[in-house]
Amino acid sequence: MNSHTFPVLRLLADGEFHSGELLGQHLKISRAAIWNALQHAQSLGIDIYSVRGKGYKLARALDFIDVKQITKTLGEDAKKFSLTILETCDSTNSLLMQRASNGAAHGTCLVAEIQASGRGRRGRSWVSGLGASLTFSLLWRFNTGASGLGGLSLAVGVALARALNALGADGIALKWPNDVLYQNRKLAGILIELQGEMMGPSAAVIGIGLNVHLPEEIRNGIDQPVADMQEIKPVHRNELLANLLKHLNTVLTQFESEGFAQLREEWQGLHAYQDKQVRLLLPNGDEQYGKVAGIAEDGALLVDSGQGAKRFSSAEISLRNL
Numbered sequence: 001m002n003s004h005t006f007p008v009l010r011l012l013a014d015g016e017f018h019s020g021e022l023l024g025q026h027l028k029i030s031r032a033a034i035w036n037a038l039q040h041a042q043s044l045g046i047d048i049y050s051v052r053g054k055g056y057k058l059a060r061a062l063d064f065i066d067v068k069q070i071t072k073t074l075g076e077d078a079k080k081f082s083l084t085i086l087e088t089c090d091s092t093n094s095l096l097m098q099r100a101s102n103g104a105a106h107g108t109c110l111v112a113e114i115q116a117s118g119r120g121r122r123g124r125s126w127v128s129g130l131g132a133s134l135t136f137s138l139l140w141r142f143n144t145g146a147s148g149l150g151g152l153s154l155a156v157g158v159a160l161a162r163a164l165n166a167l168g169a170d171g172i173a174l175k176w177p178n179d180v181l182y183q184n185r186k187l188a189g190i191l192i193e194l195q196g197e198m199m200g201p202s203a204a205v206i207g208i209g210l211n212v213h214l215p216e217e218i219r220n221g222i223d224q225p226v227a228d229m230q231e232i233k234p235v236h237r238n239e240l241l242a243n244l245l246k247h248l249n250t251v252l253t254q255f256e257s258e259g260f261a262q263l264r265e266e267w268q269g270l271h272a273y274q275d276k277q278v279r280l281l282l283p284n285g286d287e288q289y290g291k292v293a294g295i296a297e298d299g300a301l302l303v304d305s306g307q308g309a310k311r312f313s314s315a316e317i318s319l320r321n322l
Ligand code: BTN
Pocket: 090, 091, 092, 093, 094, 115, 117, 118, 119, 120, 121, 122, 124, 126, 134, 135, 136, 137, 179, 188, 189, 190, 191, 207, 208, 209, 210
């Protein structure tokens, strides 16, 4: 990591031209150091114009994550969270898992401008870009043990859908167990990792990656169809994050007292595959076919294969080509 990259990008964030000389004076570094920092920014996927006599300009203005703005939008709810913004880290989930085992408080939230090795479910990687995505993890401590947290990841999906709807993003759907979709393309993913005792208490690190404004080069590097907020409803990342946290607090508090049962109907109403014929790929490689009948109170998927509904707690679901 080049230590000057973020300071230079913050000065260029407005999307206007800034001369290399003034940038250098401001940061008390040489023009060569500015140039090196910008080379590094380009390697992170940032497009920069350089015009003789005018200086440097970002192809697209950057809205950096800002605790003050988030706190303002959160209002009263701000005291429920302890926010830390990191310019870079490997994975906010990995870091928060470590901090959780060292006693980090309930409501700790780590947000990364860029993750060097973001993680997705099933050992996949999560691809994001500087200013192009929202990547954060929230620590939520529960009195119950891990066995009482069935349906937690689905509850988080409900919170995301509510927040996005409240911001005016129409057409958001969920895909079991916890993908957020727009027009059948992936808008956001959820990775939940647990620690603690079987009988409780336990701690959940809730990692969320949301596509905000993905440039073509990043989209091309993702192995599935993706959507971003820019095409649905352009929203500044600080406003987006504050709204997500507000709804997460409401839903997680409800989940803690009532479990997933009270959120089940709402989840089913959002399920892109409800009543659809699907193919399930099971962890052992077997396949199952059937019609999605709904979700059980513990979050398991119920599929009717013709001989009654079967429960699935882990599988990859896809629409069946008929
Ligand atoms: C999925 O595979 O759909 C889950 C993706 C979760 C990505 C987020 S980004 C923030 C947090 N840190 C990670 O390394 N992963 C999660």
